Amino acid sequence: MIAMRRGAIGLLYAAPALAFVAFFVLYPMLDLIGMSLTNASLLGGSEFIGLKNYVKAAGDATFWHSLAFTTKYTLLITPILIGAGFLLALLAVEPSRIARLTRAVVFMPVVIGLGSSSLLWVWLFDEQVGLVNKLLLDLGLIGQPMVWFADATLGLWAVILSIVWKVVGYGMILLVSGIQSIGADIFEAAMLDGAGFWQRVARITLPLTVRTIALTTLVSAIGSMLAFDQFYIMTAGGPKSQTFTSVYWIYQNSFIYFKQGYGATLSILLMAIIFLASTAQLLLMRRGART
Amino acid sequence: MNYPTSMRRAILAATLSLASALASPSQAAENLTMWVRASGANAAQHLVDLWNATHPDKLGLTVIPDNQVVSKLAIGVQAADVPDVISFDLIYMPDFMRAGLLTDITDAMKGDPNFAKVAPAFTSLATYKDRLYGTGFTPDVSILIYNKDLFRKAGLDPDKAPTSLQQIHDDAKKIRALGPDIYGFYFSGSCPGCNIFTTSPMMVASGAKILPASGDEEPLAGAGVKDVLQLFRDMWTEGLIPKSAQPDNGANFVANFKTGKIGIQGAGGFLISDLKKDAPNLDFGVAFLPGVKDGQASAFVGGDVVAIPKGSKHADLALSFIKWELTDEAQLEGLAKNNILPSRTDLAANKYFQAEPRVVTTAKAIGIGYVPWVFHFNDMVNSDSSPWIEMIQTAVFDGKVDEAIATAKAKMKEIANE
Numbered sequence: 001m002i003a004m005r006r007g008a009i010g011l012l013y014a015a016p017a018l019a020f021v022a023f024f025v026l027y028p029m030l031d032l033i034g035m036s037l038t039n040a041s042l043l044g045g046s047e048f049i050g051l052k053n054y055v056k057a058a059g060d061a062t063f064w065h066s067l068a069f070t071t072k073y074t075l076l077i078t079p080i081l082i083g084a085g086f087l088l089a090l091l092a093v094e095p096s097r098i099a100r101l102t103r104a105v106v107f108m109p110v111v112i113g114l115g116s117s118s119l120l121w122v123w124l125f126d127e128q129v130g131l132v133n134k135l136l137l138d139l140g141l142i143g144q145p146m147v148w149f150a151d152a153t154l155g156l157w158a159v160i161l162s163i164v165w166k167v168v169g170y171g172m173i174l175l176v177s178g179i180q181s182i183g184a185d186i187f188e189a190a191m192l193d194g195a196g197f198w199q200r201v202a203r204i205t206l207p208l209t210v211r212t213i214a215l216t217t218l219v220s221a222i223g224s225m226l227a228f229d230q231f232y233i234m235t236a237g238g239p240k241s242q243t244f245t246s247v248y249w250i251y252q253n254s255f256i257y258f259k260q261g262y263g264a265t266l267s268i269l270l271m272a273i274i275f276l277a278s279t280a281q282l283l284l285m286r287r288g289a290r291t
Numbered sequence: 292m293n294y295p296t297s298m299r300r301a302i303l304a305a306t307l308s309l310a311s312a313l314a315s316p317s318q319a320a321e322n323l324t325m326w327v328r329a330s331g332a333n334a335a336q337h338l339v340d341l342w343n344a345t346h347p348d349k350l351g352l353t354v355i356p357d358n359q360v361v362s363k364l365a366i367g368v369q370a371a372d373v374p375d376v377i378s379f380d381l382i383y384m385p386d387f388m389r390a391g392l393l394t395d396i397t398d399a400m401k402g403d404p405n406f407a408k409v410a411p412a413f414t415s416l417a418t419y420k421d422r423l424y425g426t427g428f429t430p431d432v433s434i435l436i437y438n439k440d441l442f443r444k445a446g447l448d449p450d451k452a453p454t455s456l457q458q459i460h461d462d463a464k465k466i467r468a469l470g471p472d473i474y475g476f477y478f479s480g481s482c483p484g485c486n487i488f489t490t491s492p493m494m495v496a497s498g499a500k501i502l503p504a505s506g507d508e509e510p511l512a513g514a515g516v517k518d519v520l521q522l523f524r525d526m527w528t529e530g531l532i533p534k535s536a537q538p539d540n541g542a543n544f545v546a547n548f549k550t551g552k553i554g555i556q557g558a559g560g561f562l563i564s565d566l567k568k569d570a571p572n573l574d575f576g577v578a579f580l581p582g583v584k585d586g587q588a589s590a591f592v593g594g595d596v597v598a599i600p601k602g603s604k605h606a607d608l609a610l611s612f613i614k615w616e617l618t619d620e621a622q623l624e625g626l627a628k629n630n631i632l633p634s635r636t637d638l639a640a641n642k643y644f645q646a647e648p649r650v651v652t653t654a655k656a657i658g659i660g661y662v663p664w665v666f667h668f669n670d671m672v673n674s675d676s677s678p679w680i681e682m683i684q685t686a687v688f689d690g691k692v693d694e695a696i697a698t699a700k701a702k703m704k705e706i707a708n709e
Binding site for chain 2: 041042043044045062122126127128145147148149150155235236237238239240241244252255256257258
């Protein structure tokens with residue numbers, strides 16, 4: 001009886017949060033699932049069509065290509081972001097003025113909007129007036145200006161460079177806080193035992209920040225799988241639709257082709273894929289931590 | 292009780308005034324709302340300001356970002372919360388009319404003498420199943436633009452614009468020979484909208500039909516399609532077009548011409564005032580976009596139309612505004628005076644344009660121009676993955692002209708059948 005009353009009181013305390021989740025997460029998700037079973041159009045009108053959208057998605061070559069491209073982008077950029085973020089964190093973890101300044105400078109691009117950042121980099125990569133080509137030409141690394149967005153691979157690396165510049169500071173800050181939470185006495189003991197800097201990093205810093213690294217990796221990977229703004233602005237999905245990401249293709253269908261029902265279907269599929277991948281990633285990391 | 296005469300007169304006057312006010316409540320001025328897309332806002336503001344200065348009923352303008360107009364109108368109609376008048380990119384007319392988002396104004400406009408003078412392209416686009424749902428508002432039209440300074444340096448007559456595809460090629464070659472950073476021709480190779488605006492008229496001028504109104508019609512029909520694509524391909528392989536054209540998604544649609552290093556390109560009428568402001572020393576000419584043969588010409592009639600959304604609370608007044616904007620006063624004092632093209636073809640050579648013959652040419656282009664009447668325009672043309680832009684890129688940059696046309700035809704037919 002007492003346990004039941006305690007349970008009810010606990011539920012009462014959690015009620016506002018549950019209501020929030022129900023209203024802003026559960027209801028829209030159920031509405032999305034419902035929309036995916038219709039031919040809803042942005043111009044109005046909606047009829048139930050069952051699983052026809054899902055059948056169409058199964059044969060939608062552009063969707064699967066966009067998913068493969070997004071996965072490739074995620075697999076390329078995530079290790080770069082985590083690796084660079086970790087190295088920058090090691091550099092900037094000290095409580096000194098120069099370290100604090102470094103953290104601030106590296107973090108600054110994080111607060112710029114993604115749209116503004118992408119526009120900035122479009123012009124930096126411009127064939128005629130861009131500074132990137134000028135730098136490469138001056139260094140003798142290229143003989144003539146490169147047209148970065150005329151080639152899908154070059155365009156992809158241009159986007160990756162712009163996003164690493166913008167976002168690496170975020171991972172750095174998370175990892176700095178993870179490293180700073182390690183007790184200083186552990187490092188002192190290791191130094192007394194004669195461990196060098198990289199030995200301390202390998203034997204102390206890395207193992208004790210693995211949870212922070214896992215969280216940063218997960219957040220980075222999910223963000224990359226949902227990439228849209230940077231490709232919309234920098235490559236416009238080109239050349240010839242080769243750099244469409246999954247979300248970009250969902251946007252195209254929902255708001256350019258007016259096919260909201262089909263866009264909802266693609267959203268559900270993408271959500272399911274990301275959910276499965278994230279779950280697998282967490283399970284693997286938990287198993288790795290136990291062993 | 293006897294009142295003095297003066298008091299009796301005052302009471303009578305007050306009573307008459309009160310009776311008059313009560314008897315005609317509709318005399319009170321109304322406030323109308325109008326939505327306009329961001330890229331048409333400047334032109335629309337001139338018309339709205341003129342209307343408000345000369346009418347008791349006032350129009351309040353709300354500017355909507357271009358890419359939100361469709362969704363806002365669709366949601367507004369469903370929520371019964373729409374403006375009284377709306378202006379938007381004319382290519383959406385067929386989809387909006389079919390979806391029932393607009394009010395039928397056929398009977399109201401029939402017999403209007405000014406409506407009869409509107410460019411045919413607008414009237415045909417705003418008609419669905421023989422009913423009219425809108426008319427031209429703030430037009431723009433595509434033209435050929437060329438650098439007269441480069442023409443002189445290349446030994447070409449600066450007052451003779453190219454009048455055929457072959458002539459474009461020949462002139463571009465001579466201009467290219469002027470220097471390593473001077474190019475004969477330019478187009479935005481990754482911009483679907485830019486190309487439907489400036490490249491498709493060359494195909495249409497050559498006798499081609501571009502887009503199908505239904506699944507029964509053949510898309511990209513006529514030799515003109517291949518002729519134009521082959522011309523562009525030849526100019527690309529000969530290096531007459533800068534490499535930066537390939538990834539240009541429209542960001543540099545006119546920026547390169549302003550540098551004075553491009554000889555010839557397609558552009559819009561808007562560029563005339565842009566160039567006069569941004570490159571005042573650049574001597575340039577305009578002409579119609581030509582076809583294969585000398586004398587063939589066409590243009591893409593773009594810009595905005597005006598219509599009354601379903602559910603407008605002041606439909607009668609909205610109709611008055613639409614009729615008014617086609618009058619001489621609105622077309623000349625609202626548009627032409629501000630260097631904006633009128634939608635009436637009889638006013639192409641108006642007094643405000645006399646000082647600028649290039650604008651007269653642009654205004655005349657509306658009369659010979661076309662605009663495709665097609666559903667799913669975004670799917671077929673405007674989207675970054677459309678068969679239209681993929682055809683251009685495959686033909687011009689990969690050299691597979693026939694394959695590009697065949698693939699695009701099949702995809703367009705599939706879209707038209709949806």
